Amino acid sequence: MATNKTFDQIVVGDCAEITRVCSTNDLLIFAHASGNRNPLNLPDTDWTGDGVVDTPLAPSMWVGALISAVLGNILPGPGTVYRTQTLTFHRRVAVGDSLTVRVKVTAKKPNEMLDLETTVSTEAGDLVASGMAEVVAPKQQIEFDASELPALLIERHRHFNRLITLAKTLPALPTAVVAPDDASSLEGAILAAREGLIEPILIGARDRIEAAAKDIGEDLSPFSLIDIEDESEAAAKAVAMVHEGKVKAVMKGHLHTDDLLRHIVKRDGGLRTKRRISHVFVMDIPGRATPVVISDAAINIAPDLNTKVDITQNAIDAALSLGLPLPKVGILSAIETVNPAIPSSLDAAILSKMAERNQIRGGIVDGPLAMDNAIDVQAARTKGITSLVAGRAEVLIVPNLESGNMLAKELTFIAHAEAAGLVIGAKVPIMLTSRADDSRARLASCALALLFNHWKATGNPVETLEPIEG
Structure with missing residues (x-):
């Protein structure tokens, strides 16, 4: 006053x-x-x-x-x-x-x-x-x-700028780009190559890729192009090139996610590991001190508890690769108390206890938490929640694909966040962007893949993240 x-x-x-x-x-x-x-x-x-x-x-x-x-x-x-x-x-x-x-x-x-x-x-x-x-x-x-007095939202995406800058310090990642036969996917791959993030090998129908290049005024002569008309065969070729050691990442172009994942998850000749694959959205939300990781919003539709263990561990690994030293992980539910009538609250409590017993490593895990008290300190205090994670979560594990997809889209189109996507748990990182994503999102996804590949190889991030306030 x-x-x-x-x-x-x-x-x-x-x-x-x-x-x-x-x-x-x-x-x-x-x-x-x-x-x-x-x-x-x-x-x-x-x-x-x-x-x-x-x-x-x-x-x-x-x-x-x-x-x-x-x-x-x-x-x-x-x-x-x-x-x-x-x-x-x-x-x-x-x-x-x-x-x-x-x-x-x-x-x-x-x-x-x-x-x-x-x-x-x-x-x-x-x-x-x-x-x-x-x-x-x-x-x-x-x-x-x-x-x-009304608050102001400053739409700056400093976290992605930082991550892209860090990724540029690493050697470019040989990457199989599957079916980049529309302007957006091809432009994203070429932009990432121009920025020194990837060495793209374009796999798909030559005539369609060349037509897309003509539309955006790009010259394809600096890049390798493997002419395969069928998109499914192109995805299979990308997976084979991983096994051959010719590429260290796969990037989705203008094809359906299922057509790509079918070859990645197949038991014979796929890219499976002992861990279940899952998708992470990394969100650069204006005003947040760190990036926010959301999982799984693209692959596992209704994950059971064992799958959620892998989803949580994959998300922690992604956060570690970004430079978050001890990621704070909020396991989301509709409420912040355990209620047997709400299965996601039971899963959240179990995941939290599993983390305490080192069955999930590398982060601080707490749940169940509702969305408000996971990300807002005042909301957590109002509800009397005492936790290292409540109000400060940097990683959000959602109950199912539907809730995660809606959360990521709401943050993108209402909170003006930028989003990048990566599939983790396979033998190599997979840049799984939406066909509607622009070249900036694809560039950021390439940066995530490069940083994750470095972390996986060395056990250390390129740089530890200092939270940015405001």
């Missing part, structure tokens, strides 16, 4: 200040609000043109706007009307700088006018900006609750 000081209550010499740390989101919000899209002030840009992303600097008027926060919120506070402001800027501000913004009343004048000295300085005391403000102070006491 903000409370003002009226003109009569204010005396010369009164002071007020706030401290503010400049964040990346501040720069993005200011760019949208002001319309100033100067690349000097935006993150993830190479404004010098040297091929390296440059450190953004805060717009000077963003610094100046902080003064209005003190005047409008504290001194004089709600009801203040700005009249004039002079500003001299002494140095630039970078993301992470802590600023102290201070105002001091220097004169009271007729008609409720005030003069105030205004300064902005760094934590070390270096002056960033200075000037004088003239305002009309309020005549009456005002209290204002700003808690109902």
